[in-house]
Amino acid sequence: MNVQRTRDGQVLVVGGGLVGLTTALVLRHHGVDVTLVEKRATTSPQPKARRLHMRSMEVFRELGLAAAVREAARDLAEHDHMATGRTLADARQLPLWQPTGPGEQPVEASPELPCLVAQDVLEPVLRRAAEDAGARVLFSTELTSFAQDADGVLAALRDRAGRESSLRAAHLVAADGARSPVRAALGIPRSGRGAIGGPQVSVYFHADLSAVVRGREFNLCRLEHPAAPGALASVDGRTRWVFLANGGDPDRDWPALLRTVLGVPAPDLDVRSVLRWQPEELVADRYSDGRVHLVGDAAHVMPPFAALGANTGIDDAHNLGWKLAAVLSGTAAPALLDSYDAERRPAGRFAADQSSRRSADVTSEPDAALAHPFVLAAGGFQYPAGAFVGDGGEAEPVTEFAPAGRVATRVPHRWLGPGRTLSTVDLAGPGWALAVADDPHRWRTDGVPVHRLDADFLSPGEGLLLRPDDVVAWRGTDPTAPAAVRAELLAG
Numbered sequence: 001m002n003v004q005r006t007r008d009g010q011v012l013v014v015g016g017g018l019v020g021l022t023t024a025l026v027l028r029h030h031g032v033d034v035t036l037v038e039k040r041a042t043t044s045p046q047p048k049a050r051r052l053h054m055r056s057m058e059v060f061r062e063l064g065l066a067a068a069v070r071e072a073a074r075d076l077a078e079h080d081h082m083a084t085g086r087t088l089a090d091a092r093q094l095p096l097w098q099p100t101g102p103g104e105q106p107v108e109a110s111p112e113l114p115c116l117v118a119q120d121v122l123e124p125v126l127r128r129a130a131e132d133a134g135a136r137v138l139f140s141t142e143l144t145s146f147a148q149d150a151d152g153v154l155a156a157l158r159d160r161a162g163r164e165s166s167l168r169a170a171h172l173v174a175a176d177g178a179r180s181p182v183r184a185a186l187g188i189p190r191s192g193r194g195a196i197g198g199p200q201v202s203v204y205f206h207a208d209l210s211a212v213v214r215g216r217e218f219n220l221c222r223l224e225h226p227a228a229p230g231a232l233a234s235v236d237g238r239t240r241w242v243f244l245a246n247g248g249d250p251d252r253d254w255p256a257l258l259r260t261v262l263g264v265p266a267p268d269l270d271v272r273s274v275l276r277w278q279p280e281e282l283v284a285d286r287y288s289d290g291r292v293h294l295v296g297d298a299a300h301v302m303p304p305f306a307a308l309g310a311n312t313g314i315d316d317a318h319n320l321g322w323k324l325a326a327v328l329s330g331t332a333a334p335a336l337l338d339s340y341d342a343e344r345r346p347a348g349r350f351a352a353d354q355s356s357r358r359s360a361d362v363t364s365e366p367d368a369a370l371a372h373p374f375v376l377a378a379g380g381f382q383y384p385a386g387a388f389v390g391d392g393g394e395a396e397p398v399t400e401f402a403p404a405g406r407v408a409t410r411v412p413h414r415w416l417g418p419g420r421t422l423s424t425v426d427l428a429g430p431g432w433a434l435a436v437a438d439d440p441h442r443w444r445t446d447g448v449p450v451h452r453l454d455a456d457f458l459s460p461g462e463g464l465l466l467r468p469d470d471v472v473a474w475r476g477t478d479p480t481a482p483a484a485v486r487a488e489l490l491a492g
């Protein structure tokens with residue numbers, strides 16, 4: 001056996017999917033030394049997730065990657081509509097549904113628009129960016145076992161050639177997917193509704209349908225043909241498609257069935273893969289175990305109807321990243337990391353519950369009892385406990401989108417100045433920030449940059465202390481409080 005010598009590192013990320021790669025990027029953004037291992041030789045060959053919500057785009061904006069992601073997403077720009085028909089040939093676009101705010105006004109919730117980009121297109125962009133940012137990214141490398149002690153984690157790795165090595169890291173982040181071998185090794189159970197509905201089949205195929213869909217482009221088209229009812233998802237809007245069939249039989253004559261539900265001959269149709277999968281709602285009972293932390297599907301799985309799986313994972317990475325960096329640099333006590341579970345596990349439960357309660361039917365009216373879509377898409381979840389100082393104020397509403405800078409929520413988006421290039425969401429990250437309604441010199445900040453805002457959500461004399469992940473850690477009028485609160489939170 002050829003075992004190489006042990007290497008040291010600050011953080012080992014296990015899993016090079018969308019969430020593991022984002023975790024590596026967030027950690028590098030905070031100056032953390034990071035190694036990522038991925039057992040596959042390449043990024044995902046499957047399109048899988050396609051919708052990046054506004055909040056995820058805000059994370060990529062902070063990482064300096066929003067433009068690169070949008071460039072990768074150009075094929076599906078203008079594909080926001082839903083559509084429906086018996087076959088694709090006779091499908092019609094549905095009107096674009098615009099969520100409204102109080103008073104039925106359209107709301108501008110974020111400096112970033114959501115974007116549609118298939119995971120197999122996005123992941124190579126993130127992989128390249130992580131490498132460029134200085135992460136050690138090792139594909140074809142599997143974590144085979146690990147052990148932790150008081151000082152760190154010792155990980156055993158094996159590459160495709162069978163070469164074994166070990167790596168000692170201060171922390172391990174498990175981004176190793178729904179089956180998470182790391183979560184299993186730690187014996188962390190999961191809770192939730194389990195299977196939601198019956199099994200589904202995803203048929204990924206190539207066929208040049210550009211002439212068929214031109215002028216009625218769509219994100220998702222519900223097809224009601226009785227031979228195989230389901231939904232057609234645009235992957236690039238021209239030649240790459242996924243048909244999501246109701247019912248779980250993968251062994252049907254898919255080329256023939258697809259031609260029937262498309263309603264066109266599609267002579268070049270080529271089925272690339274047929275996957276049977278079961279929508280599930282399960283959330284890990286603990287997100288951290290000592291120096292090991294779960295992110296993404298390792299921590300939570302949910303049905304895809306609200307497009308929240310990958311987006312919730314990106315938020316996990318953004319939340320955990322600054323905390324790990326603060327602890328590793330000695331700025332914060334290790335107890336700060338307890339807030340990762342306290343904040344992100346309820347957020348995962350909320351996202352999973354909302355996803356399960358949504359329907360796959362794109363033609364149904366949104367259910368008013370469910371969370372407002374922007375609460376899900378623009379960071380509207382309020383953490384019940386964690387690294388902030390509550391002010392006893394009213395709770396953030398859920399069925400309407402009315403962000404007001406409440407403690408434990410993401411700061412509301414407002415443009416700073418007429419140029420509409422800088423947002424309140426840009427004030428924090430990677431550092432802390434203080435947003436105040438009056439003379440900045442009145443405030444004691446201990447080095448935290450202070451910004452004077454003329455924003456409707458700030459009352460005269462008020463200030464908001466923003467964490468590196470844009471979450472309001474404190475709000476009030478005492479000019480000495482922000483420095484004391486920050487010190488208290490970092491002490492854990």
Ligand SMILES: Cc1cc2nc3c(=O)[nH]c(=O)nc-3n(C[C@H](O)[C@H](O)[C@H](O)COP(=O)(O)OP(=O)(O)OC[C@H]3O[C@@H](n4cnc5c(N)ncnc54)[C@H](O)[C@@H]3O)c2cc1C
Nearest residue numbers: 015017018019039049050143176177296297307309310311
């Ligand atoms: C049909 C479908 C549609 C979806 N649509 C959406 C959507 O529109 N929006 C959305 O947000 N989400 C969607 N999702 C969910 C989304 O795809 C997942 O939430 C997302 O891929 C999770 O990313 P991840 O990085 O956590 O896990 P994964 O992408 O599963 O990555 C885990 C990685 O870990 C690697 N790994 C595992 N064990 C080891 C080991 N021991 N050593 C090294 N590497 C290891 C695996 O090889 C894998 O690459 C969809 C899912 C499906 C199936």
